[in-house]
Amino acid sequence: xxxxxxxxxxxxxxxxxxxxxxxxxxxxxxxxxNVDTTFRLLGANDHISIDRYDDxxxxxxxxxxxxxxxxxxxxxxxxxQDPSRFSIACRATGPVSWPTNLPKKQRVFSADLSVxxxxxxxxxxxxxxxxxxxxxxISTRVKEGSPFNSITAVPTSGG
Numbered sequence: 001x002x003x004x005x006x007x008x009x010x011x012x013x014x015x016x017x018x019x020x021x022x023x024x025x026x027x028x029x030x031x032x033x034n035v036d037t038t039f040r041l042l043g044a045n046d047h048i049s050i051d052r053y054d055d056x057x058x059x060x061x062x063x064x065x066x067x068x069x070x071x072x073x074x075x076x077x078x079x080x081q082d083p084s085r086f087s088i089a090c091r092a093t094g095p096v097s098w099p100t101n102l103p104k105k106q107r108v109f110s111a112d113l114s115v116x117x118x119x120x121x122x123x124x125x126x127x128x129x130x131x132x133x134x135x136x137x138i139s140t141r142v143k144e145g146s147p148f149n150s151i152t153a154v155p156t157s158g159g
Contacts, residue, residue, distance in 0.1 A: 029051055029052070029053050030051065030052045030053075030054075031049070031050075031051050032050040032051060032052055032064070033049075033050055034047040034048065034049050034050070034069075035047060035048045035050070037068070038071065040071045043071055044071040045071045046068070046069065046070055046071040047068075047069050047071065048066050048067070048068055048069070049066065049067055049068075049069050050064060050065070050066045051064070051065050051066075052064050053065065053109055053122070055090075055108060055124065057099065057102050057106075057108065057124070058096065058099055058102070058124070058133060058154075059094070059096070059097075060092055060093050060094035060095060060096050061090055061091070061092060061093070061096055061133065061154055062090065062091055062093050063088055063089070063090040063091075063122065063135055063152070064088070064089045064090070064091075065086060065087070065088050065120075065122070065137060066086060066087050067085065067086035067087075067120060068085040068086070085148070086120060086137055086139075086148070086150060087137075087150045088122065088135055088136070088137040088150045088151070088152050089152050090133075090135045090152045090153075090154050091154065092154055092155075095157060096133070096154060096155070096156045096157060097156060097157055098131050098156040098157065099126070099133070099156075102124070102126065103126075104125065104126050104128075105123060105124070105125050105126075106123065106124050107121055107122070107123050108122055108123065108124045108135075109121070109122040110122070119139070119140040120137060120138075120139060120140075121137070121138050121139075121140060122135055122136070122137045123135070123136050123138070127153075130155075131155065131156045131157075132153050132154065132155050132156065133153070133154045133156060134151060134152070134153050134154075135151070135152050135153075135154070136149055136150070136151045136152075137149060137150050137151075
């Protein structure tokens with residue numbers, strides 16, 4: 001029950017963050033599930049959360065993002081800072097045409113990972129030479145000189 005509550009809080013927070021981003025297209029988010037990683041006696045377990053985001057600017061592209069979430073009492077109350085460990089995989093779920101009306105680089109999604117200054121951000125970049133759409137996920141909290149990141153690519157049918 002507590003995991004359901006935490007998932008609902010995360011989903012609401014992600015939706016609010018996408019809406020509050022101002023002018024940025026909001027990914028449609030679907031929570032796929034969690035995989036527990038560390039048992040916590042009090043509060044929710046630490047877990048990996050997996051969500052799907054459908055890119056509204058590029059039809060038939062879905063991105064799957066997994067990220068570590070801290071449990072325990074502080075995590076259950078939304079006060080814990082989640083670690084900067086995540087992965088992204090975007091896939092074509094149907095035919096994907098080369099987008100002609102999108103900027104070469106655009107932040108398409110962001111969400112808070114802590115109550116203080118840490119965000120997960122997804123950027124879409126266009127490789128016009130190869131007709132490939134790239135997505136990169138980063139943490140805004142810099143550790144040791146560079147942010148944590150992960151990248152994926154979706155080929156298109158050209159244009």
